Amino acid sequence: MLKTKKGEQELSTEERIKEAAKKLFTQKGFEATKTRDIAEASGINLALLNYYFRSKKKLFELVMKENIQLFLGVIVEHFENKNLSFEEKVAFVADHYIDMLLENPDLPSFVQQHIKTRPAPGEEAKGPAAQKIQLIRKYFIEDFEAGVKKGIYKDVHPMHVMANLMGLIIWPFTSTTMLMAKAGISNRKEFEKLMHQRKKMIPIWIKAMFEK
């Protein structure tokens, strides 16, 4: 049985199913998650999954959409009105992204695994993901390239900037277990403390790597 969020407001059957599905799909992927697992985890009758969501695939696509929104959307949308420098954006993203990942540690593996096959070779990437990616290009890449022209930043392909920023933020979460073993970290608390440290260090590191 899934616990209710506040102990006050019960979740509807439909929401209970979706939440359980999101947790399982995100943790174990589409194939490894069985409809009966979802039913059990949400404490509902198996048939209700199809009653509310038609099929396992439809339910997965719903979860997928929400996860991509969480993974790509949350941050960029905060830029809309603010007028931030490239450095400020880096700091902002590092800060908020790491906070988000601390609460959704399985998100990166999930998105990475299921975005791989998405855009069919040859055809343009579409849908919500592609749109977000366009925004990221606009907000980061163009800023950096402007900085290169001004002579502030080293003249490297912006892919390196993007890769390094995202790699520094996300990678620890995709490899938590391995990383903890390697670095002699024994518990989750210590891991989280180090992640909080990174929020401040990543902007400094990016600066050190790319500033002239």
Place this chain on the structure above:
Amino acid sequence: MLKTKKGEQELSTEERIKEAAKKLFTQKGFEATKTRDIAEASGINLALLNYYFRSKKKLFELVMKENIQLFLGVIVEHFENKNLSFEEKVAFVADHYIDMLLENPDLPSFVQQHIKTRPAPGEEAKGPAAQKIQLIRKYFIEDFEAGVKKGIYKDVHPMHVMANLMGLIIWPFTSTTMLMAKAGISNRKEFEKLMHQRKKMIPIWIKAMFEK
């Protein structure tokens, strides 16, 4: 049918199955790979999978072992006799690791996904993976910590060093599609060219981040 490596030396049935299984398991994971997929991809009769490997699970564990060896083992073993400085090790690892990943681009996602559940909470990590990780600690972490004592490197938790090094090397491969979309890279060739660039840049970046 699986192509033979050289057109000269045919692979044995057993090897054909294992190679096909490795490719599929690495690409799609355990659950998403069906025994019939493996049979078809290797051009063998379905029953031969069980004849040679007893079960799908046993076959998977074999592939898993080889993949972990590839992912963690290859590099560290080259250190045995050489006497390299920390910086030289970083350069060496970046170079060889990226080469290896260019040939096995699906490896990181696979290992990350399947290593997560491995060490049961509370009990010590054992097996070949744990051993390799000990070597990595020995060869990198201790070196870095010595550098900190000498005042060469900034006094940060070695986890950050490990995370940044591995993140810079591996992350682009776990998010190739997304990264290419973000940075406006259109084809694999261009991606590979950029990865070769990184082999030289990563040591410089690590230096910039951690040297006093």
Place this chain on the structure above:
DNA sequence: ATAATTTTTAAACAAATGATTAAATACGTT
């Protein structure tokens, strides 16, 4: 209260899937 509608349940189905069996074929040894 009664009827209509929505939600929930237990049971069942059809297809997919991992594994096994028994017979057939290929191969090596004497």
Place this chain on the structure above:
DNA sequence: AACGTATTTAATCATTTGTTTAAAAATTAT
């Protein structure tokens, strides 16, 4: 060639898995 062993094949089995059905229960409307 004849035998024994190893490999391969087609067919089949038992479970698992996603989905459907029809009836029961709960809820809402009249």
